[in-house]
Each structure stands twice: as structure tokens, then as C-alpha cells.
Amino acid sequence: xxxxxxxxxxxxxxxxxxxxxxxxxxxxxxxxxxxxxxxxxxxxxxxxxxxxxxxxxxxxxxxxxxxxxxxxxxxxxxxxxxxxxxxxxxxxxxxxxxxxxxxxxxxxxxxxxxxxxxxxxxxxxxxxxxxxxxxxxxxxxxxxxxxxxxxxxxxxxxxxxxxxxxxxxxxxxxxxxxxxxxxxxxxxxxxxxxxxxxxxxxxxxxxxxxxxxxxxxxxxxxxxxxxxxxxxxxxxxx
Numbered sequence: 001x002x003x004x005x006x007x008x009x010x011x012x013x014x015x016x017x018x019x020x021x022x023x024x025x026x027x028x029x030x031x032x033x034x035x036x037x038x039x040x041x042x043x044x045x046x047x048x049x050x051x052x053x054x055x056x057x058x059x060x061x062x063x064x065x066x067x068x069x070x071x072x073x074x075x076x077x078x079x080x081x082x083x084x085x086x087x088x089x090x091x092x093x094x095x096x097x098x099x100x101x102x103x104x105x106x107x108x109x110x111x112x113x114x115x116x117x118x119x120x121x122x123x124x125x126x127x128x129x130x131x132x133x134x135x136x137x138x139x140x141x142x143x144x145x146x147x148x149x150x151x152x153x154x155x156x157x158x159x160x161x162x163x164x165x166x167x168x169x170x171x172x173x174x175x176x177x178x179x180x181x182x183x184x185x186x187x188x189x190x191x192x193x194x195x196x197x198x199x200x201x202x203x204x205x206x207x208x209x210x211x212x213x214x215x216x217x218x219x220x221x222x223x224x225x226x227x228x229x230x231x232x233x234x235x236x237x238x
Contacts, residue, residue, distance in 0.1 A: 002106035003148045005069035008045045011145040020145075020175060021048045023193060024130060024206065027174045028052060028099070031128060031210050038096040043117065044103020047073045047080065049130075053097075063088065065103065086112040090120045101130045105149030114164035118213060127166060127211045130174075131157055137178050138205030144179040146206060157207055166211035173197070175205025 003011075011017040028049060035053040040060045042050040047062050054060050054074065062080040064070040070082040083089050085107050098121055107113045121127060132139040132146035139151035152160075158168050176196025196204060 002067045005071050012048050024174045027172050027208050041095040041098045043100045046099045046101040088116045088120050092119055093122045094120050096122050096125045098127045104131055118165055129209050131207050133204055136205045138175050141179050161211050165214045167214040168209050168211050170210040172208040173204030
């Protein structure tokens with residue numbers, strides 16, 4: 001399931017969404033401090049975060065999935081487009097950086113989407129996925145835009161990336177403040193982040209994972225059936 005673009009816009013216009021954006025932006029900027037002269041793609045509803053690099057990037061494009069809808073972005077010109085998650089309208093190896101927010105968890109088919117993102121990412125490029133944490137309140141309460149679609153444990157997300165020929169390189173977390181609409185709670189977001197990182201890191205609202213392209217398909221993991229050790233069939237690399 002994918003939120004409508006109007007619902008996502010309303011979320012980020014509200015105090016809870018503005019606080020979430022600031023806290024996630026802070027972590028993104030630590031991973032990608034500068035993207036000067038880079039080609040950047042934002043997939044899903046990444047426009048609140050693409051603004052970080054818009055002034056310096058060689059180009060920035062926001063692609064929104066068809067089931068979500070699209071909005072003009074940024075004001076004064078339009079760098080946003082609508083597309084299907086299993087057929088991205090870009091040449092191979094075109095982007096240096098790809099940011100996915102509100103994209104993976106709502107995709108109709110996650111692996112075809114990841115294979116398309118792999119295709120359009122440059123060989124030395126990097127992908128960041130911001131995905132809801134299954135263990136958090138942000139993935140459970142309806143007032144949160146991260147409560148729609150499939151949440152992930154870190155292991156699930158890492159396995160999915162490896163099976164799609166990405167290699168996770170950097171893991172981070174954000175959103176330890178509970179998703180309440182109270183300004184007094186969300187206004188202390190940085191305090192929640194400091195305490196949460198130290199005391200309950202597994203309860204963050206979202207995972208952030210930076211990955212690079214792998215040219216080797218993931219090796220199937222052994223499974224046990226009736227006491228026997230067997231391997232799942234190998235997947236094709238296409």
C-alpha cells in the first residue's frame with residue numbers, strides 16, 4: 001500500500017512531519033555531506049529531503065510511483081515525474097546517488113524496484129534507503145507516514161538488499177521521539193535522538209542504510225528441512 005501524495009504532503013506540512021524531516025535530514029547529511037556535481041535521484045516521496053543537495057547537485061530528479069501520484073517540485077520549476085517501479089525511465093548507470101524515502105515499503109514488488117534502482121545507479125554510486133523500523137511506534141500509529149506499507153527489521157532489509165545485488169555499507173537510525181502531535185514532545189526531538197541512540201538503539205522510527213552495487217549475486221543461505229542441510233536454488237543475476 002502506498003500513501004497518496006496529498007497525504008504525504010499534509011504529513012510533512014504538519015509539526016510532526018516537520019520534526020521528522022529535520023531529524024532524518026540530520027542523519028542523511030552525515031552520510032552524504034556534499035554532493036557537488038553529482039546526479040541525484042529521489043524515489044518515492046523524497047522531495048522533503050532532496051532539498052539538502054538541490055543547490056549543489058549537477059541535477060536532481062524526484063520520481064514518484066504511479067500508485068502514489070505526483071506533485072510539482074520545486075516551486076518555480078518542475079524536476080518531478082511519475083513512473084512505474086518496475087520500469088524506471090532512465091538510462092543505465094545514470095545516477096551517482098539515489099535516495100529512497102516512502103518508496104520501498106509501499107512498492108507493489110520490492111525486488112523488481114531494487115533491480116531497477118541497481119540498473120540506473122552508476123558502478124561507483126551509492127543508494128540510501130530510509131525505511132520504517134518494524135519495532136517502532138512510527139511503524140504502528142496511523143498518524144505516522146511511516147506506518148503505511150511493510151516495515152522492516154534490520155536483518156530483513158539487509159537480506160533484501162543483498163538478494164538484489166546491493167552491499168550494505170553504512171547503517172544508521174533516526175526518529176526516537178514518539179510520533180505524537182504535541183509540540184512539546186516533538187520539539188525535544190534532538191534530546192530524544194541522543195538518549196535513544198545510547199539507551200534503546202533498536203527502537204528508532206526508521207532505518208537508514210547506504211549501499212553500493214555488488215556485481216555478485218547473494219549466495220543462498222542453507223536451510224534445514226527435516227533435519228537435512230540443503231541449499232535453495234541459485235538465482236539468476238538478471
